[in-house]
Amino acid sequence: MSLGLEKLATESTSHYDNLENMSVRQLLENINNEDKTVPYAVEKCIPQIEALVSQIVPRMKAGGRIFYIGAGTSGRLGIVDASECPPTFGVPHGMVVGIMAGGDKAIRKAVENAEDDTEQAWKDLAEYEINELDTLIGIAASGRTPYVVGGLKEARKNGILTGCIVCNAGSAVAAEAEYPIEAVVGPEFVTGSTRMKAGTAQKLVLNMVSTSVMIQLGRVRGNKMVDMQLSNLKLIERGTRMIMNELQIPHEEAHTLLLQYGSVRNAIDNYQVTK
Template identity: 65%
Template sequence: MNFTKTTEQDSKYNHLEKMSIVELLTNINNEDKTVPLAVEKALPQIEKLVEQIVAKLKNGGRLFYMGAGTSGRLGILDASECPPTFGVSPNLVIGIIAGGDQAIRNAVEFAEDSLNQGWQDLQKHNISDKDVVVGIAASGTTPYVISALEACNKNNIITGCISCNKNSPLSLMAQFPIEPVVGPEFVTGSSRMKAGTAQKLVLNMITTSTMIQLGHIKGNKMVDMQLSNNKLFDRGTKMIMAELHIPREEAEDLLTTYKNVRLAIKNYNNG
């Protein structure tokens, strides 16, 4: 198969340093507008992967994201937001980045080039065929991620990926590839821009649709969210007031007692 790395092709724009601020912003925005359309074309691919993830998580499995650099950070971001948003264990969706946690803030030289560290990092979590591993790489050529998925395939672990190049080595390695092809970046090769945005949109879709399928949303509300600050406690109180048609004080008492919107509503109805 032909593989063209569109994420590395020359920008459609030139002489960026001569543009005014408003020209820069307008042109970046015009490029950004194309990203949701690229993701839309990948919806059938996303659906296939989400079906696999839901099935595995319903049977006690976990979802792993793996990436290097920006891609790794985006996976960690998405994973870290699942417990507060959906009230799930931090061990249900796990983000792994090449170079370890220090790479979240600072680039770790050559970490993405390792051919065995990815699988070793997964083994630290006792990875098994109950789990799903999704590799994230805008280029689709990151050795750390590709080699990890190869090892997963050999061990009967379902693999997916998010790459912004068609028919990349990563896409060919993954059993369920997702390919939002966003084309050349405004700044040539700066795949933290459109490619990163596309990856973020896809990650949002994967975890949100999975968590809804797993029953962590009621109506359209985050009834399992963690009440980790005053804003969220207030939101939870309003949810209970609206659902049960009770005054604020009573709703606050329920939430203080049960520390969870779903439990507060359930126990009120049972009481």
């Protein structure tokens, strides 16, 4: 029985053929030419992204969370975005959560048939006691992943805000999401390899969603990550320079303030209070 993959833009035949006969330079240039089209596909989605972010922000201000669900590359991208929010913006772990079909073991190694279970996503989400203040974003290049479709359907039944990031128009995933984002990037350089352009588009959209939400929540001041975690020497030095530039004080004094107060924001605010 046909799955109808031939109808999907992400499964359509590459613009290039005989890849094995290309030189390394030709391969790289042609992959790059395809990649150049991705930001333009994402640009067309900005109104859709804006609509979703505008719904997320008030919920998070009231204590809500963002959940990402996906399978394969899509699931891994959600986990990457979620895991980078605490160190970048100083938010608690659990404020942005990435869940993928097959569980954490699927991050490194594919779990057979995990994405085909329409009921498992909601079971996974229930472990976090997901509620009406939260937002669920399904990520699926094809727009048809059963794990994601089922999760969105149940979330919507339970009054939870739903969005999605897909790379085909008119998909089953988008039909289950109140605020779909459809970044249609067209054929992949290697036919059907959605870890390429589709994955890049999803990563760009995830960057836009989480970063704009965090800025709206006050987690950036000016253009600086004032709440970033000081987890290594590079970040301590970055924070020190932020304080130096903001307060116009010497490096040693800025470094001492940063270590004393534990964040750029706290160092600057406490310094200004004492002056």
